[in-house]
Every structure is written in structure tokens, then in C-alpha cells.
Amino acid sequence: MSAPLTSLDRPNSYIGRSVPRPNAKRLLAGRGRYISDLKLPRMLHAAFLRSPHAHAKIASIKADAARAYEGVHLVATGADLAKICTPWTGTLDHFKGMNSAPQWPLPLDRVVWAGQAVVAVVAESRAIAEDALELIDVDYEDLPVVVDIDGAREAGGALVNPGSANNICFRSQLDNGAVDDAFAHAAHVVEEEFSFGRHTAVTLEPRAIVADYDPAAGMLTVHHGTQTPYQFQDLYSRHYNIPEARVRVIATDIGGSFGMKLHVYHEDMAVVGLSILLGRPVKYVADRMESFVSDIHARDHRVRARMALDAKGEILAMDVEDLTAIGAFSTYPRTSVVEGNQVIRLIGAPYRFKNYRATLEVIFQHKVQTSQYRAVGHPIACAVTERLVDMAASKVGLDPFAIRAQNVIPDDAYPQTSPTGYRFEALSHQACLKRLHEIMDYDALRAEQVDLRKRGSYRGIGIATFVEITNPSPAFYGVGGARISSQDGAILSLTPSGEVRCLISVTEQGQGTEAIISQIVADQLGLAQEHVKVVTGDTEVTPHGGATWACRGAGIGGETALQATRALKRNILEIAALILQQQPSALDIVDGEVVDAATRKPRLPIAEIARIAYFRSDTLPPGTQAQLTVSHHFAPQGYPFAFTNGIQGCALEVDVETGLIKLLKHFIVEDCGRVINPMLVEEQLRGGIVQGLGAALFEECRYGDTGQLMNGSLADYLVPMPMEMPDIVIAHVETPTADTVLGAKGVGEAGTAAASACVLNAVNDALMPFDATINSIPITPAKVLKALKRF
Amino acid sequence: MDLEETAVKARAFSYFRAARIDQALDAHARAGDEARFIAGGQSLVPALSLRLQAPRLLIDITHIDELRGIRRDGGYLRIGALTRHCEMLSEPLIAEFAPLLHAAAPFVAHPAIRNRGTLGGSVALADPASEFPAMTLALDAEIEIVGPSGRRRVKADDFFIDLFETALQPGELITAIYVPLFKADQRFAFDELARRRGDYALVGCGMLATFTGERIDDIRISFFSVGNTPIRVKGAEATLIGSSLDAERIAAAQGALEGDLAPPESDEVPPAMRLHLARVLLGRLLGRLGEGA
Numbered sequence A: 001m002s003a004p005l006t007s008l009d010r011p012n013s014y015i016g017r018s019v020p021r022p023n024a025k026r027l028l029a030g031r032g033r034y035i036s037d038l039k040l041p042r043m044l045h046a047a048f049l050r051s052p053h054a055h056a057k058i059a060s061i062k063a064d065a066a067r068a069y070e071g072v073h074l075v076a077t078g079a080d081l082a083k084i085c086t087p088w089t090g091t092l093d094h095f096k097g098m099n100s101a102p103q104w105p106l107p108l109d110r111v112v113w114a115g116q117a118v119v120a121v122v123a124e125s126r127a128i129a130e131d132a133l134e135l136i137d138v139d140y141e142d143l144p145v146v147v148d149i150d151g152a153r154e155a156g157g158a159l160v161n162p163g164s165a166n167n168i169c170f171r172s173q174l175d176n177g178a179v180d181d182a183f184a185h186a187a188h189v190v191e192e193e194f195s196f197g198r199h200t201a202v203t204l205e206p207r208a209i210v211a212d213y214d215p216a217a218g219m220l221t222v223h224h225g226t227q228t229p230y231q232f233q234d235l236y237s238r239h240y241n242i243p244e245a246r247v248r249v250i251a252t253d254i255g256g257s258f259g260m261k262l263h264v265y266h267e268d269m270a271v272v273g274l275s276i277l278l279g280r281p282v283k284y285v286a287d288r289m290e291s292f293v294s295d296i297h298a299r300d301h302r303v304r305a306r307m308a309l310d311a312k313g314e315i316l317a318m319d320v321e322d323l324t325a326i327g328a329f330s331t332y333p334r335t336s337v338v339e340g341n342q343v344i345r346l347i348g349a350p351y352r353f354k355n356y357r358a359t360l361e362v363i364f365q366h367k368v369q370t371s372q373y374r375a376v377g378h379p380i381a382c383a384v385t386e387r388l389v390d391m392a393a394s395k396v397g398l399d400p401f402a403i404r405a406q407n408v409i410p411d412d413a414y415p416q417t418s419p420t421g422y423r424f425e426a427l428s429h430q431a432c433l434k435r436l437h438e439i440m441d442y443d444a445l446r447a448e449q450v451d452l453r454k455r456g457s458y459r460g461i462g463i464a465t466f467v468e469i470t471n472p473s474p475a476f477y478g479v480g481g482a483r484i485s486s487q488d489g490a491i492l493s494l495t496p497s498g499e500v501r502c503l504i505s506v507t508e509q510g511q512g513t514e515a516i517i518s519q520i521v522a523d524q525l526g527l528a529q530e531h532v533k534v535v536t537g538d539t540e541v542t543p544h545g546g547a548t549w550a551c552r553g554a555g556i557g558g559e560t561a562l563q564a565t566r567a568l569k570r571n572i573l574e575i576a577a578l579i580l581q582q583q584p585s586a587l588d589i590v591d592g593e594v595v596d597a598a599t600r601k602p603r604l605p606i607a608e609i610a611r612i613a614y615f616r617s618d619t620l621p622p623g624t625q626a627q628l629t630v631s632h633h634f635a636p637q638g639y640p641f642a643f644t645n646g647i648q649g650c651a652l653e654v655d656v657e658t659g660l661i662k663l664l665k666h667f668i669v670e671d672c673g674r675v676i677n678p679m680l681v682e683e684q685l686r687g688g689i690v691q692g693l694g695a696a697l698f699e700e701c702r703y704g705d706t707g708q709l710m711n712g713s714l715a716d717y718l719v720p721m722p723m724e725m726p727d728i729v730i731a732h733v734e735t736p737t738a739d740t741v742l743g744a745k746g747v748g749e750a751g752t753a754a755a756s757a758c759v760l761n762a763v764n765d766a767l768m769p770f771d772a773t774i775n776s777i778p779i780t781p782a783k784v785l786k787a788l789k790r791f
Numbered sequence B: 001m002d003l004e005e006t007a008v009k010a011r012a013f014s015y016f017r018a019a020r021i022d023q024a025l026d027a028h029a030r031a032g033d034e035a036r037f038i039a040g041g042q043s044l045v046p047a048l049s050l051r052l053q054a055p056r057l058l059i060d061i062t063h064i065d066e067l068r069g070i071r072r073d074g075g076y077l078r079i080g081a082l083t084r085h086c087e088m089l090s091e092p093l094i095a096e097f098a099p100l101l102h103a104a105a106p107f108v109a110h111p112a113i114r115n116r117g118t119l120g121g122s123v124a125l126a127d128p129a130s131e132f133p134a135m136t137l138a139l140d141a142e143i144e145i146v147g148p149s150g151r152r153r154v155k156a157d158d159f160f161i162d163l164f165e166t167a168l169q170p171g172e173l174i175t176a177i178y179v180p181l182f183k184a185d186q187r188f189a190f191d192e193l194a195r196r197r198g199d200y201a202l203v204g205c206g207m208l209a210t211f212t213g214e215r216i217d218d219i220r221i222s223f224f225s226v227g228n229t230p231i232r233v234k235g236a237e238a239t240l241i242g243s244s245l246d247a248e249r250i251a252a253a254q255g256a257l258e259g260d261l262a263p264p265e266s267d268e269v270p271p272a273m274r275l276h277l278a279r280v281l282l283g284r285l286l287g288r289l290g291e292g293a
């Protein structure tokens, strides 16, 4: 553990402490303000008719009966909305050569995936709108469907967008060092082809939006369940040509997002247009079936990779080819190529070798879009790397811990650059490996495994090291031309009663953003946490910022709050110094009292300073203007990303007759830099691990030959449930970043990054006696039984 | 999934709460095809919300006293149609006289669903992946039916006809399930293979056997999630009757399954895999039965 930022035993030392989230009680008591529950006066409801075809021409739309249905206010098609909304294209400049077709809220003449919204009905109630949908008759003419990766790449095969040269969205390549040479001289080469199924976020609360256009004021207010209200303020303003200052986006409580609610959805854009056309509030909440066919999906990669090693097990080189299929469009505004890009850049990241080559090909197909979802690219990069490392270990005759200990970048060798070009400030692989070995009681697990095998029960033990990308700078989106901020802003006020209000641009989706911000403010000012009120998620109130994605809330938002608080504290002490006729440097604040810095003797409550400044400024020396509201913005500088690292381990049992896998225990040692609130960090890790375990064993969007999603309901799409989840043991290593005072990095994706890789390794470990291997995620009973040739 | 039917709100319908059986039957007779009985609603309400069904009239049968209650009736346990899944777990009479139902109940969905779902609804729906319909077969139970043309009892063996198709005629009600009382010389076993607890099983099986010492005099083995209906595996049963449960017998019974079962194509569980799982499950359950399960 690093030294704490402030001494943990003084009053108001909240940084590093497990304090409960102030909003937990409100949410538990059913007092959440979710957009799904929002009712506005004169509000109407939208429902969408969806395409049953994966690819078809829209020959005609007959909607007269729906228009005439009692309670229906508007039936709108793509053409109607295209009159008021400009199209968008999901490309970014720094992804050279990428392309994607323009998108409108509803399609103009062609549908490109099964489930795409085609016609909108707005009515007095959702039920009436759904009644009216049944009266609409759309005449489709089937077009050839592109479903799987191979079909999409076939020369002369069907095209996702007729008229284009091929189905390729983007290609990228990395080539560092002397890869061919390394393979030519390697003592050992391991190689495998991996596949990763599509899955999706399945948030508790589906996507929800209420758009409320007031034609009299020319003002658009959108209540939007999103992580990024500022991004949507900008997009609604530009695509509907409304001045930015007249667009307000409010994101109150959100029932989960995981990256899924970062993206522009056709229905959401349409709802804004419908409200503009009607001059009334319009609400749309995706139902679960709609979520499955319209929320972004993620993953869907096929990776061929090989690794070269010397005779002693030193990794010399990797050579990787990633193919990924992203649906019919690249998502806006963050694109659908970031995942592939991160896959090829994160592979091999924990290790020392320097020779690396990778190609990425991103392909269109007739399915719903894929895009950024928790741990973008990480689980794929981690599974590919870590499985090859395990294969290499068994080839060379090393234990999985030993081969990793031999190859990770040593903790004292930083700064370092990864073989793929990422710059690492300071990571702690060696410390994490050592700690994991202890908390797993690894040798005992191995002994037990040997014992049980003799009795016909097959335990597997797996470990996986990882590197996580956090605290992104403008290098992530800004340089590509996206109006997505990487800085954050905070406005802090001392209230007349001596409390603090903090308006900050990072947002809260249940992860405890507001809790850690209030901890930082209270800690840095010297105030009880309950006297800090944090306000988030309203573009009319909170300053512009990046909000919450890519693990940036604590690292960037937290630093913003820290610096803003220090500025406010300086201002408070300046006034206190005038009143007390002291130097500001001789004073401090503890528990809401200005104290003598040396003796800690209380001098004056800050409430008294506020009272004087706000109501009796006449008693202050002439010329004094108390500044008890400060605003502060912070943009990350220094390293383009604050990388974090860690290692996970797991123990499981494979039933070799049924192919069912029982997870026994999961372990993680994680280094997210400064831990602000251990309880919240552990919540993030546990939740992330469970999501990763879902990917490992259960979650997959399965498609049929004609591009229909086969399992688009919660009866058929399996999410991880408590009965199948193991206990999770957590330990921390702390390596704060020196780029900020706070030193915090991100932690939201670490659990998801390596959990599936860990399980993959453990399953293969369990199957060792059978000469059967698994290289595909999710690991279903069918795959296990196939590998074991049981049917 | 049919995307033309993605809806979340049911179409409008009328609602009638029946207090007596004759009221329910009359209401149904008047509305004909346009009516549905509703019991626990755990299958019907989702179907309404998805607009897979859109009846004009729902007839609520949950207030009909005659459909309730569990009692001994001669050599049978009479289990009222409205008996909820959770009661299969909590009622001592079930545990004592129909322990196979008691053993199957924890595998049926989750507590919230078990609190409302009814035995009558489950048997009437006859989902081939459901536990209880299959157990009525293993138990040699009888289904009591009342309709416009009177009252009758149908053996479970004759009740399940095809996918969601049973001997129940439109407008008829299940009033009770009659289960022969569990006897001292009987043993039972139940288990299912599912990826997550509470899900419909990949394969499930329950069995009831009568022993003399270690010799099987009679055995009924019923599988679910293996075809269009719950299925008794008579070939496997035949290999076991008259013998005791040694490894060889068990293997023979497993071998017979190939003739008893013809699992349908499915995108996730190929027929050969389902057959394999059925063999594994049968082997494990017979093993337990041999140990006195």
C-alpha cells in the first residue's frame, strides 16, 4: 500500500475509507427518479414498428388505419424525420480509411438488420401506440443477407450496402520489431484460433427517454437515461439545428449502463424529432425484447494468434489477426472500431517482449451494431494473450505462475512502452502475482486438484494477468474529431450555512460517483461528508465535461473535485485570515471549523465566515470581495492514459459427462492507484467479475442463418445469476499515478477484463487429462462435450 | 422470436372472476374461442404482454374453492388444481404422499413464480420442458377434468398428446390431480441438468419404482425437455423390471434410451447431445435409486 494522501486518523479523512454511498438509501427506499417512471403533463408515448427482415427494401408503408386509430397523434416514417434531422456517420478521423453509411432516425428505403425500427407511432398511451402498430402494413422486398464473418468477406458475395466495393469498415496494422525473425529462431511456438460470441449489456432499466420540445421558447429538454448528457446536448443541438444553449439534457437516476447508453440510438433520435413535430413531450422506454435487438452488442471477434518463445520460456514475439463483425453501421459518435483497436493494442500488454505484429479487420454484416461496452476489447486481448501463455507454459514445462513471473515487465522497470506502443507510467505485475499466489493458496489448490482427479473429479485452476486502460486524454476521441470531452468541470459553493454544494460533470449510474466526489470534497476542505451535496447529470446546471465512461470518473472527475476544493479552501481561508487578522497559511479547516494550523485550536466555524461574507460584507475590510463559489476544470495531461493492472485467478470444476461447469472461487489482485473508497472499488470489481463470468459461461446473442436473433429474451439469453456465482476474494496493490494529486486511476472494467480469460484457462486446465481444449467463449456444455467427443 | 410480435402491453380484454365452476364454464361457453382461464398467470400473462395471445375475455378461476385443497381420497392424494408450486414445497401431505412432486418443486422457476404458478396451470399448459407434467406421468397420476359435458378422469399416460396439445378440450377445466399414495416399498429420484438453477432444463427426469428387496417390480421413468411432450421411456423401464440395479442393468437402460427418445433439432442443444445428457442423467438417477434414494 502506498502512503495515504491524508492521514487516515485525522477528522474528515475520507479518502481511503469505506463510507456508504449517500444515495444508496434513497434508491433502496424506492425513491429513485428513473426516466422510466417520469410523467410530464401532456406527455405522449412512442412505439416502433420493427423490421422482421435482416435486409430488405421498403417498397411501401401503408399507415392510414394507424393514423385514424383513436388516440394516435402521429405516425412518422424515415422520410418525415429526415426533413428535420440531419444524418450522422459513425467514423472518426484518427481511424484512417474507415467508412460507414449515413444514418437517419428511421430508414429511408432499406432495412439492414432484423429489429431495426421502421415506423414510429405516437399515441396517448403505449398500449394504444402498440395497437396502432398492428394496423401498419409495410411491404418489404427481401435482399441478400450477410450474417457470418466468412460470408461477409467472400469476394463477390452479398453486400451489406449495395454499391460499396466490399463489406470492410476498417483495417489497421501494427508491426514492431522483427517478428518473422523471432518466429524463425523460436524454440517453441504456440498458436490458436479463438472465437468470442456477441453479447449485450442487459441493464436492469432499459433505455429510456422523454423528449420535451417547447416551440414557444424554442427549447428542447431531454430526460435521457445516459452516461453522457453533454455529448447528447451537443448532438441534439447539431442534428436538429437548435442552439446548444437551448438544449438541456437531464440524466437523473439510471438503472445501469455499462457503456451501452453512451451511443446514439435511432429510436432516441426519432423521439426527439417526434417531440419537435408535435410540440409535446414524447416518451419511449425500450422493452426487454426491443433492447435485445436494438441496444448495442459487443465482442464478436475471431482472433488467430501465435506466440514465439525461447527454450527457457521467454516470450519473444506475438503475431495476431483480429477479425470482428460490427453490424450494418459503425455506431455514432464513438464508432464500432474502438473495440478491435483496443484488442490489437492490449494483447501482450503485461509482458516484456518487443516483437509484435497485428492486423485488424472490421466487417459489416446485417446485425445490430456493436460498440463500446464495459471493458472494451480487454477480455478478448486478455483471453488471447493469457491462453497462449498457458499453452506455452505447458509446452515449456513451466507452472503458469512461473512463466508469468519470468515474462512480466518488472515493477522497477517503469516507465515502459508496450510492444504495441502504449506508454506505461508504473504498473505492479510482480507484486500482484505474488499476492495472488498467497490469497489463492495456490499450492494447496494444486494438491487438491491432483487428489480429486484420482477420484474422477476434474478441477481446473486458471490465472490471467491484465492491463486496463483508464483516464483517457483527448487522444481517445478528441483527436478523431469527436466532440467528446476528456476534461471535467466542477463548481463548488460554500452555502450561507457553511455547507458545500458541488456541481460536477461526471455522472452517477449506481457506481457511487457522487459518494467518492463528496468524500474528496469533504476530505480536502475539512468538513463532515454529510455537509457536502453533490449534483450531477444536468447540462443546465453542471459544467461541461466528459461525464462517465472508460473508467474516468474517479481519476479525472475526482482530480477536478480535489483541485476545485483546494481553490475554495484558499478563498475561505483568505476571508478567515482577514477576520482573524492572521496569515492564511497559519490557518486550516477541520470539521467545518477554521483552526490554528499549528495548534489545531478552533478559531471560527466556516458557517460564520459564510454568514459574514453573504450577509455582513460591510464588516469586512474595504475592497474585500469574498469568492465562495469557485469553478475549476481539469484536463488530464502527461500520459495519454493511466493504465492499471492486476491479476485474477479462479478454481472451478468441470463435469466431464454433462459439460456443466461449477465455479468454485474467484480471486483478484487489483492496482487502481489511489483507492478512494475500498468498498466501492470492491463493488466495481465484484460486479465486473460477474459480468465477465457471464461472458465466460452464459451470455451470447445467437443468430440464425437469416440474421434473426434466436435468443432475444431473458428466458433464452442467459445472464449470470447468484446461484452460479462463486465467492470472490479481493486484494489491492496501490500504485498511484503521479500525473494527478489524487493519484486515482479507474477500476470499473478491471473485473470484466480478465474474468473470462481466467475461466478459459481454468477449463482447459481441468481438461488437461483428456487432451481436449476449448478456445471459444462462451464455454457452453455443448462446446465442452464436443471437445471431449462425448457426442 | 417473431419480431412482428414485439409488444409489451397486452391488447385490451374483459375480465370475469368466477366464484364457482359452473360460472367459469358458462362464461367460457358464451365467449367460445375468445376466452381463456387464468390461474397463476405465470405463463399466460407473458403471452398476453407479447401479444402471442389476445383473448377478449379472461376468466379468473383463482377464487373457485372447489379447485383448492390437498386431501387423501381413497388410495390417492387429491391435489386441487389451484395448488401453487410453493405449496409443493411446504405442504406435509405432499412431502409424505407425493414426495416426487416435493423433490421436483425447487427446480420449477424461482420463488416469485412459484408463489403464483399453479399445478393445474402447469399441467394444462403441458410445456414439454416443465417438471410437473412429466412427474404426473412418472406417478401414474390422473387428471380430473370438468367441462360442459360433465366430469372425467384421464390417466396422465393418455393426457399429453403433442406440443402444447392435451386431452383437455377448449372450455374444460382441470379441477384436480390424483396421485396414487406413495408406499413404503417405493423409491423415487428426481434431477435435472440446467445451466442455471431455476431455468428450464436441458434434460430432466423423475422416476418412481416399487421394489421387493433390491428387485424392481415396477418402474415408471419420465423425461422432460426431450421432445414435444413429457415422455415415459418404456424401453428403458422394461430393461429394469425384474432386476436389481447393478452397473450392467443401468447401462442397458441407458442403451435403451436411443429407442425411447428422439430429441428435436435445436440451435443450442443438438439431438445427439440431448440424448447423451439423458443417458448420463438416467445413469445417475438409477445409481441413486439403487442406493435407496
Ligand SMILES: Cc1cc2nc3c(=O)[nH]c(=O)nc-3n(C[C@H](O)[C@H](O)[C@H](O)COP(=O)(O)OP(=O)(O)OC[C@H]3O[C@@H](n4cnc5c(N)ncnc54)[C@H](O)[C@@H]3O)c2cc1C
Pocket (backbone or CB within 6 Å): B036, B037, B038, B039, B040, B041, B042, B043, B044, B045, B046, B061, B081, B082, B107, B108, B109, B110, B113, B116, B117, B118, B119, B120, B121, B122, B124, B125, B127, B129, B130, B131, B132, B172, B173, B174, B175, B198, B199, B200, B201
Ligand atoms: C420466468 C419464468 C420461469 C419459469 N420457469 C419454469 C420452470 O422452470 N419450470 C416450469 O415448469 N415452469 C416454469 N414457469 C412456468 C410456471 O411454472 C407457470 O406458472 C405454469 O406453467 C403455469 O401455471 P399458472 O397457474 O401460472 O397458469 P396460467 O399462466 O394462469 O395459465 C397457463 C395456461 O393454462 C390454462 N389453465 C390454467 N389453469 C387451468 C385449469 N385449472 N384448467 C384448465 N386450464 C388452465 C390457462 O388458460 C393458460 O392457457 C416459468 C415461468 C416464468 C415466468
